[in-house]
Amino acid sequence: MTNVSPTLEKLHDKLGACPRCTFCKWVPEVRSQDFAEICPSVHHGKFFSHTAGGKLIAGYALLHNRIDYTPDFIQNVYSCSMCGGCDTSCKTLLADAVEPLDSLYALRQKVTADGHAPEPLREMLDHLRTLGNPWGLPASMRGEWFRGLSLKQTQTDQAPVLFHVGDVAFDNEEWPAIRHIASEFERRGVDFIIGGVDEPDSGGLAYDIGDQDLALNLAQQTLAWLGKSGAATVIVYSDDVFSAFRNIYPRLGLSLDPIKVIHIAQWLAENPATVAAGQRRDTVTYHDSCRLGRLGEERLPWEGETVMAYNSIPVRVPEGELYLGVNGVYEEPRQLLRAVDAEIIEMERIREFAFCCGAGGGGKQASPDFARAAARNRLQEAQRTGAEFLVSSCTACSRYMKEVAQEAGASIRVFGLIEYLHARQSASASDASHKAGE
Numbered sequence: 001m002t003n004v005s006p007t008l009e010k011l012h013d014k015l016g017a018c019p020r021c022t023f024c025k026w027v028p029e030v031r032s033q034d035f036a037e038i039c040p041s042v043h044h045g046k047f048f049s050h051t052a053g054g055k056l057i058a059g060y061a062l063l064h065n066r067i068d069y070t071p072d073f074i075q076n077v078y079s080c081s082m083c084g085g086c087d088t089s090c091k092t093l094l095a096d097a098v099e100p101l102d103s104l105y106a107l108r109q110k111v112t113a114d115g116h117a118p119e120p121l122r123e124m125l126d127h128l129r130t131l132g133n134p135w136g137l138p139a140s141m142r143g144e145w146f147r148g149l150s151l152k153q154t155q156t157d158q159a160p161v162l163f164h165v166g167d168v169a170f171d172n173e174e175w176p177a178i179r180h181i182a183s184e185f186e187r188r189g190v191d192f193i194i195g196g197v198d199e200p201d202s203g204g205l206a207y208d209i210g211d212q213d214l215a216l217n218l219a220q221q222t223l224a225w226l227g228k229s230g231a232a233t234v235i236v237y238s239d240d241v242f243s244a245f246r247n248i249y250p251r252l253g254l255s256l257d258p259i260k261v262i263h264i265a266q267w268l269a270e271n272p273a274t275v276a277a278g279q280r281r282d283t284v285t286y287h288d289s290c291r292l293g294r295l296g297e298e299r300l301p302w303e304g305e306t307v308m309a310y311n312s313i314p315v316r317v318p319e320g321e322l323y324l325g326v327n328g329v330y331e332e333p334r335q336l337l338r339a340v341d342a343e344i345i346e347m348e349r350i351r352e353f354a355f356c357c358g359a360g361g362g363g364k365q366a367s368p369d370f371a372r373a374a375a376r377n378r379l380q381e382a383q384r385t386g387a388e389f390l391v392s393s394c395t396a397c398s399r400y401m402k403e404v405a406q407e408a409g410a411s412i413r414v415f416g417l418i419e420y421l422h423a424r425q426s427a428s429a430s431d432a433s434h435k436a437g438e
């Protein structure tokens with residue numbers, strides 16, 4: 001299997017077709033000046049060069065040897081979370097005349113292949129190659145979260161459902177939430193297995209950083225492992241992995257078919273837990289993560305070429321789908337919050353037009369100031385709603401926004417979705433047992 005992602009050279013005409021309209025800077029539906037941007041990169045950098053359009057023009061100039069690698073250029077390419085907001089805005093207004101996200105992936109691939117990826121990201125790629133995770137932690141740590149639980153594992157067992165945990169296995173603060181899901185499966189009689197130390201990295205982060213060969217290799221390992229597991233359904237805990245399966249694998253020409261992929265929020269929404277009546281009602285604002293939202297939209301593999309119509313309009317042959325991010329997972333997390341009696345107060349930028357918190361795509365490691373500026377802007381927007389809680393399905397988002405909220409002294413309390421549901425249910429159960437003992 002070869003990688004079918006378009007190279008920067010193949011995207012040459014699309015790069016040249018960008019009229020520098022700057023639509024990729026803004027949400028298509030602006031509600032206020034404070035939260036009009038969709039691109040965290042330009043929010044931080046301020047100049048057109050920081051927009052997707054600016055990065056595309058730089059890629060075009062690079063192909064024509066009109067610019068060379070400079071620290072500023074590299075910093076600009078990686079002051080970006082690969083959130084896809086630019087792609088959604090550009091295509092909402094201009095259809096597929098330009099391909100911002102494909103071009104950003106291709107630009108990073110070239111920068112990485114030419115040996116210019118920033119040092120922290122090169123280290124992450126090395127760790128992925130040698131240890132199978134980007135954090136430089138021992139692979140055996142994937143087996144820690146379920147210590148003391150007796151769960152079926154892919155090393156020795158098979159089952160119709162595979163619970164894919166992802167990199168949260170390396171984060172001990174997430175372990176109670178993951179264990180909560182395992183016990184929910186057991187409580188509801190689901191016959192499931194986990195990967196434990198056998199679970200490979202999905203390859204999504206390697207693709208985001210720009211090493212598409214490594215991404216392809218990890219994705220192939222994942223597919224081989226899934227195939228051996230005997231599972232017909234994979235329930236995915238991590239938004240990053242969900243996005244890798246639905247957004248990155250098709251770009252690599254791979255598919256999980258016939259294995260069905262669902263996110264844990266979708267599975268829970270089919271059978272939501274509730275809380276006892278009389279619980280205090282929380283006010284919650286929900287942050288749509290890019291990876292569950294617009295980049296969680298299912299793509300179909302596409303292979304073809306771009307030809308110029310009338311010598312000036314790039315056209316894809318054969319014609320491909322137009323992905324606007326509208327088919328991401330938006331409703332189920334909200335349903336789950338309502339089921340535990342939370343009152344949702346929406347931010348201005350939601351669903352496919354959500355503003356990224358800056359934590360993804362290697363942007364946080366390569367350009368910490370960029371990521372912090374994005375998270376602070378998102379926290380301001382969340383606080384403007386007046387909600388007490390900010391909840392996100394993505395543990396990378398919730399973990400990072402917690403950190404930045406603490407730094408900034410923000411009063412809003414940040415939770416991961418499963419962490420929040422678990423806390424609400426535990427509080428409800430403890431209230432009920434107090435009442436029963438009265």
Ligand code: SF4
Pocket residue numbers: 017018019020021022023024025051052053054056089090094098100
């Ligand atoms: S990438 Fe799209 S939205 Fe951005 S400047 Fe180019 S054409 Fe306009």
Ligand code: SF4
Pocket residue numbers: 038039040041042050051052079080081082083084085086087104356
């Ligand atoms: S992927 Fe996100 S951060 Fe990067 S240029 Fe596009 S909108 Fe900006």
